[in-house]
Amino acid sequence: MSKRTGLKLGLSVTSNGSHAGGWRDPGVPANCSLDFPFWRDLARRAEAAKIHFIFFADGAAVRQGADDPDQLRYIGKIDQFEPLTLIAALSAVTSRIGFVATASTTYNEPYTIARKYASLDHLSGGRVGWNVVTSWSEAEAKNYNLETSLQHDVRYRRAQEFVDVVTGLWNSWEDDAFVRDQVSGEYVDPTKLHVLNHKGEFFSVKGPLNIARPVQGFPLIAQAGSSEPGQQLAARTADLVYTAQQDKAAAQAFYTGLKARVRAEGRGADSVKILPGILPIIGRDEADARARHQALRERVHPKVIYAMLEPKFGDISGYPLDGPIPDLPETNGIKSIKGQLDAARAKGLTIRELYEASGVGGHRQIVGTASTIADLIEEWFQDEACDGFNLMPPYFGDGLDGLLQWLVPELQRRGLFHDDYTGHTLRENLGLPRPQHPAVRTR
Ligand SMILES: Cc1cc2nc3c(=O)[nH]c(=O)nc-3n(C[C@H](O)[C@H](O)[C@H](O)COP(=O)(O)O)c2cc1C
Known part of the structure; x- marks a missing residue:
């Protein structure tokens, strides 16, 4: 079998590193979670390393320890920027790297989400993605007028309809609807307007959206739930799947199963990229890596x-x-x-x-050098357990630097990872098609 190339790499960052002990590393500014210059430099360094995108997980609540002051005192993951706000700022200080921000289908309205991501896609020149989550925490429910979370199946029915309304709104205008002819005075061609008029179980949305079709057609859609309805939603609507996998065999089974579901939805298997998270603790040599882990x-x-x-x-x-x-x-x-x-x-x-x-969020952790970590990445990629990885720096400072300065070049040297961005939009860089407007498709 020929060697696979074109490994995809995201950088999944949380407020101050993925490992619970990460924020206490003396090389990490203790206040980095709300320090914009820190995030600007991080994004620029990731871009210099040609990382495809930065991924921001999120929840609209203090999800752990909030009710127990004794625990809360020591949990280093409480404060973080709201990710859409942060990526608006980051897209202005970068030019090639993509940004995927999480937003919940349970605690938002589709019009708001369609409008914000369309705006961000225009602002960034087509470099954003939406990580669709249904939200699992009770803490979020209590911040949004509920006593307790909606049932799992209700959350997913709502998510299915939510995504359809959002994509429908993104199709409000054909790509060339805005004529803006200063000589004739014609601003828009109304024959290229498609009013959604949606009425469903959860939403009633007339449309149209008050912004032109996004640069990417649709901003990239990512999905992270891995239950049965979660996978079904991904197979039908997602371009990227973020998953937690501990070992290669389980990752292969997930990969094969999800790609089959994608094909069953009439989509090409390659039109959905599957990226497990990986938490690499990297050192100059094995002893250094073990010392950092300890x-x-x-x-x-x-x-x-x-x-x-x-x-x-x-x-x-x-x-x-x-x-x-x-x-x-x-x-x-x-x-x-x-x-x-x-x-x-x-x-x-x-x-x-x-x-x-039990790992961080169930993700695979590996302690080693650039070479041993690259071995694992290469093996999973070649054996079709994934299309790439979402790298989760355990801590910033040299926990991140090691990934960008040692691991990425090692993956490039092996011919697995690209040397530079080939496209301008996130979809182009990931080799994902730009969704055509349905009116154009049927013409
Ligand atoms: C790898 C991964 C990342 C996730 N990231 C988030 C997140 O950032 N915010 C969130 O609210 N839920 C997140 N989730 C939770 C899922 O969106 C979903 O709500 C949860 O997994 C329950 O759905 P499921 O039963 O389909 O897995 C994540 C799940 C996985 C597996």
Whole structure:
């Protein structure tokens, strides 16, 4: 089989690095999450490294620890910029890199989202994407007039309709609808206007949108839910899928399954790029990488570990962190994951190791040099477990620099990753088609 090339790389960044101990690294400005010059430099450095896009996960709430001051005190991921606002600013200080920002279909209205992303697509010259999420946290529900979250299936029905309304609004005007002829005085050709007139289960939206069709036709659509309805939504509407995969076999099964669903929707398998997250802790040599990993581990405050384990395993803060996992009775809270807990205990893991084994958000973590990390990336890519990766810097400063300065050149040297941007829009750079306006398609 010939060697695959054209690996796609995103950089998935959260307020101050993906690892819970990352913000305490002495090389990272402690206040970086709200420091715009820091983000400007980060975006420019990622662009210099030819990263395809920067990905901003988000939630409209303090999602962890808000109700427990004792835990909240040590959780370093509380404050961050609202991502659409941030990417508006970042797109003005960069010219080639893309930006994918998360926005919820549960706590927004489609007209607002269609309008904002269309504006951002024009502002950036076609470099933005929308990460469609249905939002899982109770904390968000309570910020948006609800006592509790909508049911999972309702959230996804709403998401399906939401995305259809947004894309329908983006098609309000054909690409050449705005004539703007100063001599004749004709501003727009009304025969190229398509009023949506949508009435559905959740939304009633007349349209049209008060902005021309986005530069990319549609801004790129990303999706991250991996349940059955999540995959169905992705297969029908997404261009990019962000997923959490721990091992290659599971990633291959996810990849094959999702590509089959994409084909079943009448779309080309290559029209959806699948990028698992990966959290690489990179060092100059193996010993350096291990030392950095150890330093990161030690910077996770014990209260943060107990706080992270609590939603899954209940309150185990009475047991020592480096002691064995207790034999907890089966309660409602831990019913479904009792097996997981027993397996970890059988392996002799400590509580700290149980936390570490569950990974950051379920993503694969790897500790090594540019070469060993590139080996894993190359193997997954060649064996069709992915189309690329969303790199999750565990901490900024040299945790990010190592990825941009050592890993990326290694991937380029192997002929896997591009040497430069070939297109101008995010879709062009990712090899994704620009959606045609349906009126043009049928002409
Ligand atoms: C890799 C990955 C990244 C995600 N990023 C976000 C995010 O930034 N914001 C959010 O509210 N939910 C995020 N989610 C949650 C999903 O959008 C979804 O709400 C959740 O996974 C439940 O849906 P599911 O059952 O289809 O997986 C993410 C999920 C995954 C797997």
